[in-house]
Amino acid sequence: MEPVNNPDSLKPKTKTELDNANTKLAKKMVWVAAGSLLFAFALVPLYDVLCSITGLNGKTDNAASTLTKAKVDNSRNVTVQFTSAVMPGLGWNFYPKQASITLHPGKIETVLFEAKNITSQVVVGQAIPSVSPGIASVYLKKVECFCFVNQSLKPGETKVMPLRFFIDPALPKDVSEMTLSYSFFEATKK
């Protein structure tokens, strides 16, 4: 790669031509960068769509499912465990009344959760469900849930809240256990 003086076929661009070409390519690259910034924000709805189809992130449908027409599958049992958490900033006690339930897919069951406001103010909370393994989340169908709406508790009030749900019989055969977790967040309007 020794420099040689052989400019016959090689015509260097003029200064202006070069400057224009540089500006043009630089502008294109700015568009690429702007495109990837847009892509980052586009990933948010894409991620939500992907998750609601696949249940990737363990989110369940936050709306009432209609009663199943499928038959109860008496041939298998599924165990659903319940866990609860109260997020920082919410002065509540909150726990499931039973640790787990074993049920046949297709059968509607009711379990109870209890929340108590231990502060001296009216507090509004919102429960966010999550199912593990994530793949099972789309098969857990809720008929009625305290998580569909905000829950408001007066000072010292205790509330027993029902969850009516069933497991879709289409649940993959290799899933025999799942965990339904509720985290209560503060939702008081400030």
Add this chain to the structure above:
Amino acid sequence: MSATTVAHDDVHHDHPTGIMRWLTTTNHKDIGTMYLTFSLVMFLVGGAMVLGIRAELFQPGLQLMNPDFYNQLIGVHALIMIFAALMPAATGFANWMIPLQIGAPDMALPRLNNWGFWLLPPSAILLTLPFTLALFGIGDGAIATGWTFYPPLSVQGGIGVDFAIFAVHLLGVSSVMGSINIIVTLFNMRAPGMTLMKMPMFAWGWLITAFLLVATIPVLAGAVTMLLTDRHFGTHFFDAAGGGDPIMFQHLFWFFGHPEVYILLLPVWGFIPQILQTFSRKPMYGYKAQVYSLWAIGALAVVVWAHHFFTAGMPVPALLYFMYSTMAISLPLAVLFFCWIKTMWKGSMTFETPMLFAVGWIILFGIGGLTGLVLADVAADAQYHNSYFVVAHFHYTLFAGGIMGIMAGVYYWLPKMTGNMYDENLGKLHFWLTAISFNLTFIPQFFVGLAGMPRRIPDYALQFAEFNMISTISAFALGLSQLLFVYIIIKCVKGGKKATDKVWEGSEGLEWTLPSPPPYHSFTEQPVIK
């Protein structure tokens, strides 16, 4: 480095002198020098922080600092080393060497270049200022989430998180501008006759890095912006209370974060083969294979991100996909390793300091790569995740693979940049001190990691005490050895044996056809490549 370039200023140009010269310069060599100097300073700052971390880990229990401050050091150390030490060093070399290597008079967009550099010092200040503010009772210190900004911790954190977010914005703008400049330079400014496939390997490494930066840095900027609006403006991108998902942040972050690893390494993979060929006195083996491998790695880099959080929960098909695609990266990388070794094969090798660093780099970076292959295994990762094994792995790739590679480049090009030879004996001493203390620092961390010591925790179980003690003592040796590095550079800048134009017996390429140091305006007559 500054003193010597001044001496070669062209007489017929008016340049501002003193501080104004450096503030207003659009000369690629001046800007390269500023990038490299900034990088060296921040390398020492980040190193000092990690010595604080290692001092705390010298013994089990909490001796020197509270866990909050420890976490702040962890996060800022990583952010500084990645964004303010490694990346600017690579950009500094790009500014200095790419125009020289491709026969261009300067970078394509000199003003943008100046701006790109001057965004760095403010961002470094933004990163470290919260430490100082905390001393005056303002805020609770710097970002304490680790460099990964994971929510919910980053949503709940103090003002340090906001400072870090704005610092990342500035750093992102700076590196996107630097990348655009490099892309434009490489496409438009090559000397006549230099086709893309005749470009030096360093230019190739940087071209792919620049594309990765333009494509992924904005995603990080977007993710931290969402974090900012979650923190202050009531959005719920990552806040589960409002229906957001913290895991989504991990996807966004690592969509940037994994290519970032290659962004840090690709420039090094560019110039290491040039060093190997110089000191083996043989043409580079497998030029085309190397170029294609670099592209393959660049392409794979953007589709493997989720291996950083296998344990966060993913369906099995996704786990398998990310495992196999990650492992697939080892194929082009193996091609590169083969080419590097084959370049040396039966060459007339001599072991000057750059070559020592380059050969040591191959071995140590190889260890980093192989331990990464282990981490890519979903089943094994369940044990290794978030352990010191990971810490040791990425220091083998980023300290050995990144910083020791950069050091090889510094010794290789320093005579060209300053016109003076560095002190060869001290250089060799620096290599051995660095290589030995580096291994003694991080090999014990593989062991404690396998035994279950978690990362980012200031305290640990008693059975890890001996290994941590070895690690801490060696880390201090490693840190102090770098003062020797600084001394060697300063000594070389101030004077020494004059370097010839070619500097090394076996050096090839346009940068070695210019005087050492090169004149302020490099090519008065445009070179033509046959």
